[in-house]
Amino acid sequence: MIEVKNLTKKFGDFVAVDNISFKVKKGEIFGLLGPNGAGKSTIIRMLSTLARPTSGTATVGNYDITKNDGEVRSLIGLVSEKMILYDLLTAKENLWFFGKLFNLSKEVLLRRIDELLDLVQLSEWKNSQVGTFSTGMRQRMNVIRALLNMPEVLFLDEPTLGLDPQSSVEIREFIRKLNRENKTTILLTTHMMVEADMICDRIAIIDCGKIVALDTSSNLKKSISGVDTTMLKIGIKNLTQDLIKSMRTLKCVESVTQENSTYIKVHAHGEEAFDAIIDSIRTKKGKINSIENLQPTLEDVFLHITGHEVRDKADQKIPLERHRGFMPKNRVR
Template sequence: MSKLLIEIEGKMTKNAIELNNLTKKFGDFTAVDDLSLAVEEGEIFGFLGPNGAGKSTTIRMLCTLAQPTSGSARVAGFDLIKESDQVRQNIGLVAEKMIMYDRLTAAENLRFFGKLYSMPKQKLEERIDELLELVDMQEWKNTQISKFSTGMKQRINVIRALLPEPEILFMDEPTLGLDPQTTFSIRDITREINQSGMTIILTTHAMTEAEVLSDRVAIIDHGKIAALDTPQNLKNMISHGDITVFGIKIDNLTRELIEKIRSLEMVTAVAQQDDYNLKVSARGDDALNQIIDTIRGEGGDIASLTNSNESTLEDVFLAVTGKQMRDQATEKPVNTHHGHGPAPKARGR
């Protein structure tokens, strides 16, 4: 298997994925614009971006679900275009939409997909038992998927992608819509999978998830890499100035209250850590008082409050991509747009 070797701090390292000027156009619209990057073998690589930034299109190309307009890529050492069959044999995909059949049991679902990979019967049965143990679902092996909670279904969805023992696993929003307990479970499973040596590409809108899991993070915007580094280095690139980060625990935290805080003019970023805790970055000497007044004005019960000058990954994300809302539609809108240029972007490599 041909893989480009690179030397980092005296060690020879293999690239699991290499993109060279990868481009995807839909008519006159450029979704992915001359993208070049390398993912090291065995790392968890976080892929972030606003809606419509190009990350999903990039992942679709790397999984051979869409053809590039130009440029090239190698995945698991194979050419994305010329050796697409070999690429598919070496990757797994945990799609945002669960791919399972409700009338089949967990084991029957896994057997079905295992046979699509032409796995020998004995090997497949051993692999099913091994993976069910990994996600603590052995006792549900012969239960219909329709009786599972969303979190249980997602655990089966994850191990479905692991059946053929892929070299590279793509995880697209793996914790979207899950409760906190299941979210933490999926993150633990992701770490355990990675510790076996598997390369993981993680796309997520949860900044905390990208920060705690990823070895490196790429932020893509308008089809280009806007920033790429370790989570800590990305946070270090934000100049604090008069920005302070507040840790706030609110006993009756709601989505509406989070949006109310986020809408305050002095607030630069809000990151929800769990059901009760927020990290709020804000600018100005009177920021804390205004935030507290807003929370109390909305009926929020503040249990504790701390402050520091540590930036969050969400600070970086908003600095790079801007705070403007991004929406996607399957059809072009009626021509009523009067033009607002793209938000200014921070420098990134």
């Protein structure tokens, strides 16, 4: 359904998306997972024809995103990170306005507005101005707005950003339902590992504009666990930096992260790993409170692959579009 080939986007000298290729199958929920500033949003903007690739190409439903952008636009729906709603218009007026841009007839549009509002339990707020809505309500509106044209492909850019846990769950369930019932192909971005793990069929982990891993969630986890790998969460009463340091020098230990004043997380491999770790704690006279054998999470996958933790790197990396943008000289066709 979506085919991306060597897609690259540069803002001046900064490479936001670096020679990316992947395919999304019809009816799949595909996740782009990575920290802020990794280039996820830029990929979505290019695929939804809002930004022009510097080089490379992509097709959505067999239409080229630069040559047949009109056809692409009639196939897709976009839920952007910013809410695409007019605060001074009512829920119905907002949906009516955007629906009319898709040339929907009056009858079809009126029916669909009612159905969609019903679907997200906003029917009773139909004639209230969107500006008076809570963030969760607005986000639900924002999602159904993108569904007015029954898109075959839905792009979701951080759909649960800034929502409380309950609203997040509702939105995620809604996305899954949409995929199940309408067979909508969904491409979503998130920086939340849990979210990607919960709803995505396949996940592409993105870091610094590159895809560093692409597989199903369970395969990604298997790739770092397996017989050879041990992940332990150890509680030590008298935890010292000296102890952590000595543990890091062990050959079998890959990484040690301190969670708080008593817990550490150890990622190791090799058959002798367990013994070696316990021995090193004993020699430093550490008192072990608890040992837990951990199943790897996507977070560990990310850590393992990229060698650094998921964190917000926006302050140093993301090129603010508004600050460059719009000057034609920056663009290369």
